[in-house]
Each structure stands twice: as C-alpha cells, then as structure tokens.
Amino acid sequence: MALEIEVIINGQQKVLTIEPYDLLIDVLRREGYKSVKRGCSEGTCGTCTIILNGRAVKSCILLAAQAHKGSIVTVEGIGTRDQPHPLQQAFVEEGAIQCGFCIPGIILSAKALLDNNQSPTKEEVKQAMDGNLCRCTGYSGQIKAILSAAAMMRGEK
Amino acid sequence: MTQKVFEGKVVGKSVAKIDSLSLALGKPLFTDDKSFKDMVYVKMLFSPHAHAEIITIDTTEAEKVPGVLGVLTYKNASQVLHTTAGQGYPEPSVYDTRMFNKKVKFVGDSVAAVAAESIQIAEKAIQLIKVEYKVLEPIFNWDEALGNPIIIHDEEEAGYLIPVFYDSKNNHVAHIDALVGDIDQGFKDADILVEKIVRNHYAQHCPLEPHVSIAYFDENDRLVVRSATQVPYHARRIIAQVLDLPIAKVRVIKPRIGGGFGSKQEIVTDLIAASFTLQLKRPVKLEYSRREEFISARTRHPMTTRLKAGVKKDGSITAMDMRVTSNTGAYGTHGLTVLSNTGSKTLPLYHCDNIRFIGDTVYTNLPIAGAYRGYGGTQAALAMEIVMDELAIQIGMDPAEFRLKNHIKPGETSPIFKVLGEGTEGVEQTIDSCGLSDCIKQGANAIGWWSREDHKEKFNTETKKRGFGLACIMQGSSIPHIDMAAAYAKMNDDGSFNLLVGATDIGTGSDTVLAQIFAEVLNLDIESDIVVLSSDTDITPFDKGAYASSTTYLSGMAVKNLAEKIKKQLLDYAAEQMDLPVNELELVGKTVFHLKTKKSMSFAEIGTKALYTENQQQIGAVASELSKKSPPPFCAHFAEIEVDIETGKVRVLKYVAAVDCGTPINPKLVIGQTEGALVNGLGYALSEHYYFNAQGRMLNPSFGNYKIMTTTDLPEIETIIVKTYEPTGPFGAKSIGEPNISGPMPCLSNAIYDAIGIRITEPPYTPDRILKAIKDHQQVM
Numbered sequence: 034m035a036l037e038i039e040v041i042i043n044g045q046q047k048v049l050t051i052e053p054y055d056l057l058i059d060v061l062r063r064e065g066y067k068s069v070k071r072g073c074s075e076g077t078c079g080t081c082t083i084i085l086n087g088r089a090v091k092s093c094i095l096l097a098a099q100a101h102k103g104s105i106v107t108v109e110g111i112g113t114r115d116q117p118h119p120l121q122q123a124f125v126e127e128g129a130i131q132c133g134f135c136i137p138g139i140i141l142s143a144k145a146l147l148d149n150n151q152s153p154t155k156e157e158v159k160q161a162m163d164g165n166l167c168r169c170t171g172y173s174g175q176i177k178a179i180l181s182a183a184a185m186m187r188g189e190k
Numbered sequence: 191m192t193q194k195v196f197e198g199k200v201v202g203k204s205v206a207k208i209d210s211l212s213l214a215l216g217k218p219l220f221t222d223d224k225s226f227k228d229m230v231y232v233k234m235l236f237s238p239h240a241h242a243e244i245i246t247i248d249t250t251e252a253e254k255v256p257g258v259l260g261v262l263t264y265k266n267a268s269q270v271l272h273t274t275a276g277q278g279y280p281e282p283s284v285y286d287t288r289m290f291n292k293k294v295k296f297v298g299d300s301v302a303a304v305a306a307e308s309i310q311i312a313e314k315a316i317q318l319i320k321v322e323y324k325v326l327e328p329i330f331n332w333d334e335a336l337g338n339p340i341i342i343h344d345e346e347e348a349g350y351l352i353p354v355f356y357d358s359k360n361n362h363v364a365h366i367d368a369l370v371g372d373i374d375q376g377f378k379d380a381d382i383l384v385e386k387i388v389r390n391h392y393a394q395h396c397p398l399e400p401h402v403s404i405a406y407f408d409e410n411d412r413l414v415v416r417s418a419t420q421v422p423y424h425a426r427r428i429i430a431q432v433l434d435l436p437i438a439k440v441r442v443i444k445p446r447i448g449g450g451f452g453s454k455q456e457i458v459t460d461l462i463a464a465s466f467t468l469q470l471k472r473p474v475k476l477e478y479s480r481r482e483e484f485i486s487a488r489t490r491h492p493m494t495t496r497l498k499a500g501v502k503k504d505g506s507i508t509a510m511d512m513r514v515t516s517n518t519g520a521y522g523t524h525g526l527t528v529l530s531n532t533g534s535k536t537l538p539l540y541h542c543d544n545i546r547f548i549g550d551t552v553y554t555n556l557p558i559a560g561a562y563r564g565y566g567g568t569q570a571a572l573a574m575e576i577v578m579d580e581l582a583i584q585i586g587m588d589p590a591e592f593r594l595k596n597h598i599k600p601g602e603t604s605p606i607f608k609v610l611g612e613g614t615e616g617v618e619q620t621i622d623s624c625g626l627s628d629c630i631k632q633g634a635n636a637i638g639w640w641s642r643e644d645h646k647e648k649f650n651t652e653t654k655k656r657g658f659g660l661a662c663i664m665q666g667s668s669i670p671h672i673d674m675a676a677a678y679a680k681m682n683d684d685g686s687f688n689l690l691v692g693a694t695d696i697g698t699g700s701d702t703v704l705a706q707i708f709a710e711v712l713n714l715d716i717e718s719d720i721v722v723l724s725s726d727t728d729i730t731p732f733d734k735g736a737y738a739s740s741t742t743y744l745s746g747m748a749v750k751n752l753a754e755k756i757k758k759q760l761l762d763y764a765a766e767q768m769d770l771p772v773n774e775l776e777l778v779g780k781t782v783f784h785l786k787t788k789k790s791m792s793f794a795e796i797g798t799k800a801l802y803t804e805n806q807q808q809i810g811a812v813a814s815e816l817s818k819k820s821p822p823p824f825c826a827h828f829a830e831i832e833v834d835i836e837t838g839k840v841r842v843l844k845y846v847a848a849v850d851c852g853t854p855i856n857p858k859l860v861i862g863q864t865e866g867a868l869v870n871g872l873g874y875a876l877s878e879h880y881y882f883n884a885q886g887r888m889l890n891p892s893f894g895n896y897k898i899m900t901t902t903d904l905p906e907i908e909t910i911i912v913k914t915y916e917p918t919g920p921f922g923a924k925s926i927g928e929p930n931i932s933g934p935m936p937c938l939s940n941a942i943y944d945a946i947g948i949r950i951t952e953p954p955y956t957p958d959r960i961l962k963a964i965k966d967h968q969q970v971m
Contacts, residue, residue, distance in 0.1 A: 067223040068216025070448070072398040073480040077893035080398050108216035121214035125206050128858030131866065132697020133213030134398045134448030140214065159901040166893065168396050168449050169697050171865030172901050174858070 038101040042066065043110025049097070057083075057092040057100055061107065068108045068137035072166070079165030082138030083107050089145035091164070108137035111144060120144055123182035124175070131169030139165045143179045151187055155180065194915040196853045196922040201710040204858035207702045208722060209446065209695075219446035221402045221418045226473035229404075230259055232462060233312035234476075235302040235319055236486055237294035240328035240555040240886035241342070244292050244321060249302065252315040257307035260469055261319070264290040267303075267465060270432045271347055275523040275560070276421040276455040278673055278734055280351035282613035284363060284522040286343055289432065289461055294323075295342055295520035296555050297887045298485035305466040305474060328555035330886055332517035333494055335361045335552035342520065342553040354526060354613065363518050364526035364551035364613075368533065370605040376509025376544030380500025384580045388497075388573045388951040390935065392880035393490040395562055396898050399448020400483045401456075405463040406473035414441045415464055420454040420696050421735030422725045428457050429464050440464075444725035447696040451870070452561035454696065455737050456488045456523065484891035488560030489880070491528050491551075492517045495573040499542075501581040505595050507542040514549040514570065519558040525551040526613040528559070531566030534616060536574040538604030538822075539664045540596040545606060555886055561737060563867060567665055568874075568932040575661040575936030576951060579943070589940070590634050593626075593662050593826075600624045612738075617670040619819045623924065625850030625912035626662060629826035632910050633848035634660075637828035642944075645830075653836045656843075657945025659829045661937035666820035667743035667916075667925035673817065675745035676731035677752045679708065680810030683801055685780060685793030686719045687712075687756075692733025693745035694725045698927060699859040700741040704749045706855055707920050711753030712760075713777050719793075731812055739925030742855060744817045746920035752813035759809050764791040766805060821916045823924045825849040827868070827933030829905075831941040835964055838957030840876060840942060842905035847930055850912045853922035861909045864930045868907070871934035873899040879954050 035050050042064070051060055058081045061069045069092055072080035076094035083092045084106035112118035117125070120140045130136050139162065146153055146161040153161070158179050167175065184190045196202065212219060249261040267289045275283035290300050302319050306312035329335050329342065343358040350356055355365045377383060404416045413435065419425045422442040430437045447454065459476040466474040478487060494515045500508040514532050518525035533547040562568075582592035598604060598621055608618045638645055642658040649656050678690045689708050695701040701722045709716050724730060733745055757777060764782035765772035768789050775782050781790040800809050828846040833839070847864050854860040877897040881889040890896050915922035935953050942960070943949050948967045950959065 065225075066216075067218035067220075070220075070399070071222075071477075072400070072448075073893050075480070075892055075894060078398055078480075108214070112215060114211065114215060117211065117214065121211070124214050125210045128204060128207065128210075128862055130207060130210040130213050131699065131862055132397070132399070132447060132449040133210070134220065134697070136213050137216045159904070162901040164900075166396075166398060166898060166900060168398055168451070168870065168898065169866045170862050171867075171869035171907065172899075172904055173865055173907055174862060176901065 036098065038098060040100050041104040043106060051097045053098060055097040057095040057097045060097040061092060066107045066109055070134055070137065079138045079142065080135050082141045082165060084141050084145050087148065089142045106141065108140050119182040119185040123178040123185065127174045127178035127181060129170060129174035129178040135165060135167045139167065139175060147183050147186060151183065153183060195913040196915055198710045198921060200706045200716060201855050201921045202853060204856055205702065205706060205716050207699045207859065208705060208716065209701065220399060220448055221404060221416050221445050222477060224416065226404065226406060228472050230305045230466060230470055230472050230474040231309040231312050232303050232305050232466060232474060232476040233309060233316050234300060234482065235316045237297060237299040237301050239294060239323055239325050240297050241326040242294050242323040243326060244294065245324050246322045248320040251318040252304060255311060255315045255318065257311035258304060258315045259307065260305045260466055262290065262303045262462065262465060264288065264292050268432050271345065272428060272432050273523050274457045276424045276457055278424065279427060282352055282527050283524055284348060284350050284356055286345060286348040287521050296557055298557060299520060303462050305470060328886055329361065330554055330556060332492065332515055332552050332554050335554050336550060342555060361553040362550065363522040363553055364529050366530050366547065366549045368547045368609040370609060371544035373509055373511055373544050373546045377500045379502065379508040381503045382581065382584045383498065383500045384577050384584060385498040386573060386577050386580065386951055387494065388576060389494050390492055390569045390572055390953060392492050392557065393874050393878050394484050395451035395453035397449030397451060397453060400478040400480060401454065401458040401487055402477040403459040403463040404473060404475045405467035407467065407471060412439050412441060413464060413467060414443060415460050416443045416445060417460050418447050418454055419444055420450045420694055420737060422694060422727050423692060423732050424735055425457055425460055426727045429460055432461050433464055433468065441728045444694055450696040450736060451563045452565065452737065453488050455561045455735065458487055480893065481891040484896060485557060485888050489557050490562040491559035491569065493569045495570055497573040497577045499577050499581060501585055503585050505585060505587050505592055507540055507596055509544040510537060510542050511546045512537065512570065516549065516551040517554050517556065517559060518551050519554060519556045521558045522553065523558060523560045528566040530610050530613050532570035534606060534610035535567030535665055536570040537606045538598060539662060540578065541598065547610060557888065563928050564931045565928065567928065571661065571663055571932040572935045576939055576949065579940045589660050590630055590639055594630055597626050597662060598624060612669050612672065617819065622918065623821060623852050623914040623916040624824055625914040626824040626826060628912045629824060629848035629850055630662065632912060633826040633828045633846045636846045636908050636910060637830055637844060639828060653834060655833045655835060655945040657831050657833065657941040659937045659941025659944060661827045661933045661940060663825050663929040663932045664822040665739055665925065665929040666822055667919065668740040668817040668820055669738050670817045670820045673734040673738065673740055673744060674814055675733040675748040676812060676814035677748045678731045678812040679752055679756060680808055681797050683797045685797040686721065689720050689722045690730040691722065691724045691745060691749065692730045693741050694733065694736040696736045698736065698741065698863065699856065700745065703742050703855045703859065704745060707746050707749045708753045710921060711750060711757055713779055739928045742923050743919050743925050744815055746923060747815040748813055750920040751815055752811055755811040755813055756809065759811065760796060763796055763800060763805065763809065767791060767799065819918050821918060821924050823849065823851045823926055823929055825929050825933060827937045829937045829941045831938060831945060833942060833945045833960065835946060838960035840938065840955045840960060842872060844906045846908045846910065847933065848910040848912055849926060849930065850914050851926035852914050852916035852919050852924035854911050854913065855921065855923050857911055860911055860926050863926045864909045865907055867928065867930035868934055869899050871931040875935040875938045875953050876955055
C-alpha cells in the first residue's frame with residue numbers, strides 16, 4: 034500500500050509517494066538524484082551516502098519511510114559549476130577523482146565531518162572516511178583534498 | 191647515462207581531470223544514470239553447483255508471474271560459441287562459452303535470466319524456475335586438473351581461432367614453452383641455486399560500479415547498448431557475433447565508467463540485455479549485484495609458480511627456470527595470454543642468458559578468471575622477486591645492490607621479448623628508456639634502506655619485529671603489431687576543436703591525458719579549446735579499448751599523429767591566405783605566425799574563414815597508430831613493516847613506490863594510478879581472499895567479508911616519479927596503469943622475511959597464516 038512522506042531534499046520541500054518496502058536509495062534515484070550510487074546494497078561501500086538530518090548515512094540500508102519529516106542533502110545540492118562547494122573544488126584541484134563513482138558519497142561523508150569539526154586532523158579524516166570505499170585512487174589525494182577544503186572553509190586558503 | 195626528459199607547456203602539468211568537476215557535482219554521467227521509459231529489468235539465475243548437468247529446466251511457473259516478460263535459458267538463447275574476453279580479432283582466447291549452457295561448470299554459472307516489469311518481479315520469478323541437476327564431481331585443485339579423468343569442457347566445437355594448443359579432454363586450455371640459451375649449463379655454472387614454489391590466490395577487481403548494460407532500440411530500430419565496458423568496439427563486434435546481427439546494426443556507447451581494472455574488458459551483461467531487447471523491443475537493464483560481481487563476473491587467475499634460479503657469487507644470474515600452472519576457472523577467457531604474460535613481464539627484467547619458461551593453463555570448477563590489472567605479471571612477480579631476494583641474501587649481497595647490478599638497462603634487450611608475446615611469439619625490442627636504477631636508489635633513500643638494521647634494532651621489541659622489503663616490477667605499454675588506436679578531430683568556427691577518440695576512459699583520466707597531448711602540439715588550452723568525446727562506436731573512430739597498458743602510449747601516439755596532421759593543415763591554410771611560404775610559418779600561441787613580417791592569423795580566424803568564406807573546407811583529420819614496441823614502465827617498491835609475532839598481524843608502516851613511466855603526461859594522474867594500484871596490491875597481499883566451501887561456493891561475496899583497503903588501513907605512502915624519455919611514445923611517455931599492483935605481494939613477503947626470517951610464499955599474509963608459518967618454522971628448527 035502506497036504511503037506519502039514529506040522530506041526536504043537539498044532545501045526543497047517534497048511530498049513523495051512510496052511503497053513501505055522502498056529503500057531510500059531507490060526513491061532518491063527515481064526522483065532524479067542520480068549522484069546516489071548503488072555499489073553494494075549492504076551499507077559497506079558508501080557510494081550511496083547522503084546526509085540525513087546532519088549525519089552521513091547509507092541510503093541503501095534505510096527505508097525511504099525512515100526519512101519522513103527529514104532533511105536530506107545529496108551532492109547535487111551542495112554546489113554548482115560556477116560555485117562548487119570547497120570540497121568539490123578541492124577534490125578537483127587535488128586530482129582526487131578518478132572514476133568518480135565513489136565521489137558523491139565521499140564528499141558527503143567529508144561534508145558531514147567538516148560541518149561538525151572545522152579542523153580535523155589527518156587521523157580524524159581517515160576515521161570519518163573509513164566507511165567509503167574507493168578502488169581507484171588509494172585515498173591519499175582524497176584525504177589531502179578534505180584537509181585542503183577544511184582550510185578553505187576556515188578561510189585560510 | 192643522462193636521460194633526456196621532456197618539459198612541455200601542457201604535457202607534464204597536473205591539469206585538472208576534464209571530467210572531474212562534473213563528477214564532483216554528481217552529474218548523471220554513468221551507464222545507469224539515464225532514465226528510460228518502459229524499462230525492463232533482468233535478474234539472473236546462477237548455478238548452485240560447481241559441476242552439474244541440467245536434466246530438466248522448467249520455467250512455466252516463472253513465466254506465469256504477472257509482469258514477467260521473458261525467460262532465457264540454453265534452450266532459447268543464442269548458442270553461438272564465443273569468448274567473453276573482449277580482445278581484438280581473432281581473439282587469443284578459446285571459444286568455449288555460450289550465453290547459457292546445458293552443463294554448468296562453477297557455482298555462479300549462468301542458468302537462466304528473467305526479464306520483468308520490475309526487479310522485484312524478476313527476483314520472484316527466478317525463484318520459481320525449477321531446475322533438476324545431475325551433480326557431477328568437480329575439480330577444485332588446479333594442480334590436479336591436467337589429465338584428470340573429470341572433463342570440464344566437452345563441447346566438440348570449442349577451440350581457438352588462432353593456431354595454438356588446446357586439449358579440452360585433459361582440461362588443458364593453453365600450453366607455452368620457451369627456451370633461450372642452455373638451461374642445464376646455466377645451472378651448472380651457478381654457485382648457488384634457489385627454488386621456490388609460490389601460490390597466489392583468487393581476487394576480484396571490485397570496481398565500485400558493477401557490470402551494467404542498458405540495451406534499447408533507437409529511432410531507426412538499431413540496437414544500442416549503453417555499457418559499463420572497457421572495450422566498446424570489441425563489445426560491438428561480440429554482440430553482433432553472438433546475436434547474429436550486422437555490426438552496422440549495433441551501437442555501443444560507453445558513458446563514464448565506475449572503474450574496471452580488467453573486469454570490464456569482459457562481455458558480461460551486454461549479451462543478455464541485448465537479447466531481451468531484440469525480443470521485447472524495449473529498453474532492458476541488467477546490473478550485477480555486488481554478490482554476483484564476486485561470484486559470477488571475473489577474477490584474477492590463481493597460479494602455482496615454480497621458479498628455480500642460479501647465481502654466481504659475484505651476483506650474476508646464470509639460469510632462470512619458470513614453471514607456471516594457471517587456473518582459468520570454468521572458462522578459458524584470457525587463459526593463454528595471462529599465462530604468456532607471466533613470463534614475458536618478469537623474465538626480461540634481469541640479465542640472464544639461460545632461461546626456460548613452461549606454462550600451462552587449466553580448467554577447474556571455480557570462478558572464471560579473466561583480465562585483471564597486472565595480467566600475469568602480478569602472479570609471476572611474486573615468485574621472481576622472492577627468488578631474487580633469496581639469491582642476493584644467499585650470496586651475501588644487498589638485495590638492492592643485487593637488483594641494481596642485474597636489472598635490464600637502456601640499450602639492452604632480452605631474448606624473452608622475442609620468444610614470449612601475447613599468447614604467441616613476441617617482438618624483439620631494445621630498451622630505450624629505463625629509470626629503474628634511479629627508482630631503486632631514490633626509493634631506498636626514501637624508506638631508509640641503507641640504515642635499516644639500526645632502525646630495526648631501535649624499534650624491535652620482544653613481540654614486534656620490524657622488516658624492510660623491496661620488489662622491482664616491469665610491465666609493457668600496448669601489444670605490439672596487434673592493437674590499433676585512432677582519433678579524429680575537427681576545427682570549429684572559434685578555433686576550438688572536437689577531439690573524438692575511440693580510447694576508453696574508465697576513470698583513468700585518459701580523456702584528459704589525450705587532450706593534453708593534442709593541446710601540446712597545437713598550443714591549445716585544455717579547458718576552453720578542446721571538447722573530448724570518447725568511445726561511442728557510431729561517432730568516434732576505432733580503438734582497441736582500455737587494456738594492456740595501451741591508452742597513453744598507443745592512443746596517445748594516435749592523438750599526437752592527429753594533432754600534427756592538423757598543424758600542417760593550419761600552416762598550409764594560413765600560408766595560402768597570407769600568401770607566405772609555409773616553411774616560414776610557425777604556431778605561436780593560438781595563431782599561425784610569420785616571424786619576418788610579424789603577420790599572423792589566429793585559429794579563430796582560420797576556423798571562421800575555413801567554414802564560411804575563404805578556401806572553404808573542414809579543417810580536421812583522422813589518424814591512427816599501431817605500436818611497434820611495448821616499452822616497459824619500471825618501478826621499485828619498498829616497504830617497512832612490523833610483524834606482531836603474538837597475533838600474526840602484519841602492519842605496513844611505510845610504503846614507497848618509485849616509478850618510471852617515461853614522461854609523466856599528468857603527474858597527479860600518474861600518482862593516482864600508482865597509488866590506486868599499489869593500495870589494491872596491498873589489499874591483495876594482506877586481506878583480499880576468496881574463501882570457498884567444500885562444494886566450491888565462495889563464502890564471502892560482500893565488501894563486509896571481502897576486505898579491500900579503506901582509509902584506516904593505509905600506511906604512509908610516498909610516490910616518487912623518476913622521469914625518463916621513451917622515444918617511441920607521445921612526448922616520451924610510457925604506460926603506468928598496471929605495474930604498481932604487482933609490487934606489494936612480493937615486497938611484503940620479502941619484508942616479512944627480513945622481520946622474522948620466514949619466507950611466506952602463499953598470500954594473503956593474514957594473521958592466521960603468519961602464525962601458522964611461525965609455528966611450522968619453530969617445529970622445523
């Protein structure tokens with residue numbers, strides 16, 4: 034039986050009709066938020082990471098119904114070509130993007146970190162990114178990019 | 191010998207990857223990011239048995255489920271025998287595969303596919319297919335497959351298109367032997383002999399985007415396959431072959447790809463999606479789940495490699511005898527060529543006049559092995575670098591000094607280049623560029639190699655032992671005289687260019703690298719002057735695809751040839767327009783310039799005039815390249831590790847990779863390729879592993895249980911780029927994609943030996959294996 038949920042996605046109020054068994058990832062992709070990727074369907078790879086109510090979560094292991102009355106941020110909502118988010122800019126500058134399939138999730142995990150901790154140490158960045166797999170880069174560039182974005186966001190760059 | 195290096199205006203600069211901002215913004219760039227109306231979803235039924243005959247298969251109940259649109263089995267799908275290898279034609283892989291078989295040959299073999307209105311309906315219907323199997327005895331141990339009375343492939347018609355050995359009655363997929371010099375004399379001349387048998391294990395590529403294909407008919411009823419593929423042109427050819435279509439009726443589009451590493455050279459999901467589209471005339475999607483990716487897609491060939499080598503006390507190697515048994519799993523895709531690469535990508539690395547190589551590839555009832563970054567080089571390097579280490583230690587020479595003395599140098603050749611190629615004979619070549627000595631020296635300094643004994647003494651405790659390891663690796667760049675790449679470009683009104691390449695950027699950054707090469711010749715700005723489009727078989731020219739470390743070297747030369755053709759056109763056009771001798775003109779910035787008169791004509795002026803007003807023509811060209819050589823990139827890897835002898839845990843503290851890829855066209859992308867590969871290699875050496883039960887079923891097909899490295903597993907990593915100049919490559923470039931995956935496995939084995947005095951020859955170096963090795967060693971002592 035279909036039900037309705039109210040969510041804010043990237044600042045926009047939406048009422049979505051869903052099935053009780055719908056996963057959040059599927060609903061978001063159906064709504065056109067294609068940056069939310071499916072990599073494992075069990076919450077381990079992190080490519081489906083979104084920010085829900087300020088926290089980075091894996092949307093492939095959440096029911097869409099759990100997002101009711103919630104606020105969702107996907108990577109489409111944090112920057113534009115003319116005004117990319119400092120994380121998006123730093124990832125480009127550091128060459129931290131290869132295939133890019135993991136990048137939306139990684140950027141959102143990093144954003145959730147930086148929103149709560151303006152000056153993370155390298156170790157804290159590593160800990161925060163532990164749930165996001167990347168097979169192309171070996172991570173070093175991404176860790177650098179996150180530290181560099183943090184500096185930008187503190188106004189140091 | 192000082193080597194020339196190339197410093198360019200754009201080449202050699204870490205320009206931002208041209209697609210990276212779009213990717214960071216989350217644009218819908220991947221195969222499954224495009225929405226199709228009336229999409230049909232497919233789910234596969236895979237074999238639960240490692241070896242079984244299908245006695246009956248009843249799909250009636252499945253077909254009755256509302257929303258089910260079709261079911262494919264061996265009874266109604268194409269029965270064309272083919273290979274999924276995704277290589278050039280004629281393939282050097284055996285034709286032993288059908289879309290679905292009456293006899294299943296591993297847990298995960300394709301039994302049926304259901305197409306339905308939703309994935310849930312397809313999943314439900316799959317469970318209603320009734321299959322009666324006659325279970326057959328399987329073969330799991332590849333060392334026991336040859337001549338085993340159990341015969342895995344009984345198709346009468348299976349065989350190669352090329353004249354090579356194949357004996358399916360003995361499970362024998364490929365055999366290669368090669369001999370140079372006098373091996374017996376070589377062993378007689380040795381003061382010390384070392385022999386090691388190593389076994390490497392199954393592994394999966396784990397691109398974060400699984401295999402996915404969406405097939406549909408376009409407005410003209412031509413079949414279009416939007417595919418996560420490394421080889422769009424080969425995919426088009428194989429789709430046409432298996433589904434009996436004219437090539438002209440098939441279009442393959444490669445969007446952005448979420449990683450490949452060899453797995454997407456295989457034609458895995460295209461044929462089934464396309465078959466249903468032909469049947470249903472609707473868009474059809476087949477996407478593998480992660481579990482299916484582990485079990486049913488492709489893996490690395492596990493091998494048993496025996497290497498015996500002899501050395502004189504002065505450090506000269508007198509003989510190398512390599513025997514390889516390669517397990518290709520249930521189907522022979524890449525079975526021959528990965529085998530030949532084990533020898534051809536390791537044996538030329540060190541001076542030796544007497545070399546024997548004997549290799550056999552066998553079938554087993556285990557997952558299908560295929561192309562995987564490193565491609566045989568990874569497997570054989572484990573044996574080679576452990577044995578080189580041992581030879582050095584036994585004659586009392588430092589392992590780094592030993593390699594400095596013995597490694598191949600510029601101006602030298604190896605007899606192996608001629609006798610071992612890609613499945614057949616190879617191509618003679620002289621090494622024109624080799625920075626390995628500098629790689630070893632700089633890497634050694636970075637890790638603290640020369641002071642390692644003091645360092646170990648300082649940090650060793652009762653239970654924690656430090657160790658240092660070294661491994662040297664080579665690969666190739668392209669497959670000489672076999673693979674071709676082409677590129678096309680046209681000039682626009684404003685002096686900008688569309689650059690259309692067949693080359694397949696699967697996340698490597700090749701679109702960017704190729705744009706840099708094009709820009710270097712024509713003084714263009716990457717961001718504003720070049721629009722790159724890659725890999726659409728209707729639009730871009732042919733390219734073999736993303737494999738064999740070919741793209742920068744081979745496709746790069748095609749683009750350089752192309753840019754030079756266009757440069758000539760620009761000079762000719764401007765000469766005619768300005769009425770000046772063409773040989774006095776040059777490109778200065780984005781103009782054609784005449785120094786004596788200071789007259790010039792801008793690219794924009796040429797573009798506009800050529801299209802609209804004067805001497806009207808399309809400025810543009812097509813160019814291609816066939817490589818004549820396969821110049822190896824080289825790398826030296828160093829590791830500092832700590833072994834906890836109480837827990838068996840191996841912790842990598844620091845890892846240094848010093849690499850020679852000729853001219854690094856884009857240094858940041860070179861670092862990305864290097865570190866991505868070596869972190870994959872570290873995971874393979876330390877944790878990645880297929881656990882099978884007694885029936886041949888993989889027990890850990892998930893990222894939760896198949897451990898690839900995450901940020902918290904990383905050691906400190908340092909990449910050093912040693913610049914050389916490869917005269918046959920574009921602006922001196924060679925490849926860099928593959929070799930760094932092959933270093934960690936031997937490098938860490940050597941470091942473990944340095945730490946605890948035990949040679950571990952069967953990775954992964956998990957705590958249980960380390961503890962067992964320590965225990966076994968103590969019992970022997």
